[in-house]
Each structure stands twice: as structure tokens, then as C-alpha cells.
Amino acid sequence: MTEQVDKGRRQLLTAATALTGAVGAAFAAAPFLASWKPSARAKALGAPVEIDISKLETGSMLKVEWRGKPVWVVRRSQEMVGALDAVDPLLADPGSESSEQPDFARNPARALKPEYLVVLGVCTHLGCAPLSRFTPGDAELGADWPGGFYCPCHGSKFDLSGRVFKGVPAPTNLAVPPYAFVDDNHILVGADQSRAA
Numbered sequence: 001m002t003e004q005v006d007k008g009r010r011q012l013l014t015a016a017t018a019l020t021g022a023v024g025a026a027f028a029a030a031p032f033l034a035s036w037k038p039s040a041r042a043k044a045l046g047a048p049v050e051i052d053i054s055k056l057e058t059g060s061m062l063k064v065e066w067r068g069k070p071v072w073v074v075r076r077s078q079e080m081v082g083a084l085d086a087v088d089p090l091l092a093d094p095g096s097e098s099s100e101q102p103d104f105a106r107n108p109a110r111a112l113k114p115e116y117l118v119v120l121g122v123c124t125h126l127g128c129a130p131l132s133r134f135t136p137g138d139a140e141l142g143a144d145w146p147g148g149f150y151c152p153c154h155g156s157k158f159d160l161s162g163r164v165f166k167g168v169p170a171p172t173n174l175a176v177p178p179y180a181f182v183d184d185n186h187i188l189v190g191a192d193q194s195r196a197a
Contacts, residue, residue, distance in 0.1 A: 048190035050182065053116065061132050063121065066189045070121035070129065071177060073187065080134070080147065080160050081115060084108040087146045087159045092166045096173055102192070105176040110161040118179050118187060119162040125170040128153035134160065149174070 049066045051073055056062050059080070062073045085108055088094040096106045104112055111117050123130050130149040138145045141157075149158040157165040162174030179189045 048188050051187045051189060052185060053187055054185035058115075059134060064189070066177065071189050072117070072119055072121045072132075074117040074119075074132075074134075074160070076115050076117060076160060078115075081109060083136075083146060084159065084161055087163075090146075090165055091159065091163045092168075093173055094163055096163065096176075099172045099175070101173070101176050102178055108161060110163070110173075110176055112179070112181060116187070117161060118189065119174040119176055122175070123151040123153065123156050123170055124164065124172045124174065125151065125154055125156050125168075130156070130158060130174075 049064055049071070051062065051064050051071075053062065053073060053075070056073065056075045058075050058077045060075060064071050064073070088108070093099060094108070096110060101110070109117070110119075121129055128151050130151040133141060133145065133150045134147045136145060136147045137143045138147075138150075141150060146159060148160045149162065151157070151170065154169045156168040156170035158170070158174055159165070162176070164170045164173050177189055178192045179187055180191050182188050
């Protein structure tokens with residue numbers, strides 16, 4: 001009988017020791033496995049950002065952050081898109097040829113879908129944040145202002161596609177980040193077209 005009790009105790013102690021060891025191993029492994037997951041900082045430095053554009057009204061702008069920089073999504077009206085070709089003679093680089101841009105940005109709309117402009121909201125002169133001045137003939141910018149972006153720091157001007165005007169301090173057009181449409185209501189900034197569904 002004593003032999004059966006000793007055998008039962010050994011099995012109980014063996015099971016308890018194995019269970020304690022397994023729990024300890026899990027607790028020890030958790031921080032190690034968590035270290036493989038990218039931190040919030042690492043995600044902010046390069047992870048794509050999904051933007052919901054379902055409530056973005058025509059003629060308005062949505063601002064988000066990607067890689068520590070502001071990204072602007074402008075929903076342009078048909079009139080805004082139609083007026084883009086008219087400003088070409090005023091622009092330094094109407095075809096976005098001298099800028100490092102995605103191939104799809106080498107056209108007047110500089111966009112995958114003409115009604116949605118996606119640009120980095122950073123002036124290419126010294127990194128200020130241009131203001132949105134979408135209304136043509138803005139009182140501050142003059143009757144000949146076609147609408148676009150104005151940098152108050154040093155006076156750089158950009159059209160409704162972020163293309164830089166001639167004779168201003170900014171050397172290049174506003175940058176177009178890589179992006180793709182996930183569906184009709186979502187844009188994925190930081191991913192090219194092949195990564196979207």
C-alpha cells in the first residue's frame with residue numbers, strides 16, 4: 001500500500017513540476033516573442049496607414065500622419081480637375097518630370113483617381129506647411145489665383161495638384177507618397193498599387 005501511495009505522490013509531484021515548468025517557460029518566452037513585434041515607433045516610421053475617405057466631402061481636405069509627415073487627401077470637384085490644364089503655363093514642372101514621384105503622378109491630376117489628390121503637406125523649399133487656398137481669386141493671393149496651396153513662410157505657391165508655380169522659392173512639386181485604393185472608401189498610404197486588394 002505504501003508503494004502505491006509513493007507512486008501516486010511521485011506522479012503528482014512530476015505533474016506539478018512539469019506544469020510549473022511549462023508556466024514558467026511561457027512567462028519567460030512572452031517578452032522574447034513580443035520583441036519580434038514592431039514597436040509603435042517602428043510602425044510610425046514606415047508602416048502603411050489606411051485612410052477612410054467615405055465621409056470626405058467634395059472640395060475638402062483630410063489630414064493624417066505617415067512616417068512623421070502630414071499627408072493631405074483632397075477630394076476635388078469636377079471643376080477643380082477641369083481647371084488643372086489651364087495653369088500649365090504658370091508652373092515650373094507641370095508634368096512632374098523633375099520630381100521623384102510615382103509613375104502614376106506624371107500627369108496633370110497627379111493621382112490614381114483624378115478626384116482624389118494625395119500629397120505630403122510639406123513645402124519643398126524649407127519644410128513649412130502650406131495652407132489650402134482652394135478658392136480661385138482668393139483676396140490675399142489676387143484675382144488671378146487659380147486655387148491651390150500657399151506657403152506663408154516664403155511665398156511658394158502650388159496648384160490644386162501640388163505642382164509648383166514658376167518664380168517661387170520651392171524647387172519642386174509637393175511630393176506624392178506611394179499609395180493605393182483598398183476599395184472605394186479607403187486609401188492605403190505607404191503601399192503601392194500591387195499591395196491593395
